């Protein structure tokens with residue numbers, strides 16, 4: 001029996017990047033998937049990939065700015081597949097960028113609506129459906145930018161930090177209903193969100209993302225899909241209210257010393273008093 005057999009999942013932002021990789025992973029592990037996105041063509045491609053992986057999937061067009069469309073997405077899981085066990089609130093973008101004094105309130109509001117309000121609405125409509133199913137797993141995509149300053153633009157960072165604490169807050173309320181609520185904090189993942197916004201595209205983004213954390217490769221959407229599949233599964237039965245960091249070591253700290261940096265520790269393996277060390 002596959003790990004996600006008999007589970008029904010909604011994934012937003014599933015036309016691309018992390019959402020697509022997760023949809024295909026879920027389908028290959030036995031789940032039926034509602035592939036939800038604003039991008040119809042990309043969404044249909046994901047559905048086709050899910051089917052090639054041997055799974056069941058349907059496309060649902062959703063703009064996560066719309067409460068009615070988020071509700072319709074949850075309803076689609078129930079109408080097509082009979083229930084809802086998992087929702088992955090993952091749709092996103094970089095949103096408002098640039099200096100704080102030049103950020104417009106309109107761009108701020110739009111960013112927060114997509115990255116935070118939509119997560120709230122996904123939770124709001126998933127909870128009753130999951131209670132009906134006897135429990136479930138709510139997963140949302142936060143970010144290392146929600147844990148640290150400087151890893152994303154201002155509005156993005158604020159929204160992702162809020163997703164982390166919303167996750168904890170809701171987890172406390174619905175644990176008694178056997179509903180688990182977790183989020184994932186990806187590090188630098190080389191998806192279109194990154195490489196379509198970087199001059200030079202995929203290769204340049206890849207080189208940059210290789211250099212910023214302990215494990216010297218860019219993150220892949222599959223790295224996050226693996227964590228999402230774990231959180232969706234019964235293997236994670238006792239895990240709730242967490243922010244799972246999947247970042248190749250980014251939040252462990254900056255890579256300052258060693259063979260990837262010009263600052264080498266002295267030979268001999270010991271640094272004496274500073275006055276003796278003077279070069």
Ligand SMILES: NC(=O)c1ccc[n+]([C@@H]2O[C@H](COP(=O)([O-])OP(=O)(O)OC[C@H]3O[C@@H](n4cnc5c(N)ncnc54)[C@H](O)[C@@H]3O)[C@@H](O)[C@H]2O)c1
Nearest residue numbers: 013015016017018038063064091092143186188189191193
């Ligand atoms: N790529 C990274 O390095 C990284 C790091 C941390 C967190 N994240 C988060 O991961 C999530 C997925 O991003 P990704 O990297 O796969 O990017 P992506 O651009 O490849 O995928 C994002 C998807 O969200 C969809 N989307 C955007 N706005 C939407 C809306 N209003 N309604 C419905 N769908 C919408 C897009 O069409 C796209 O298919 C986002 O929440 C992002 O903030 C990404």
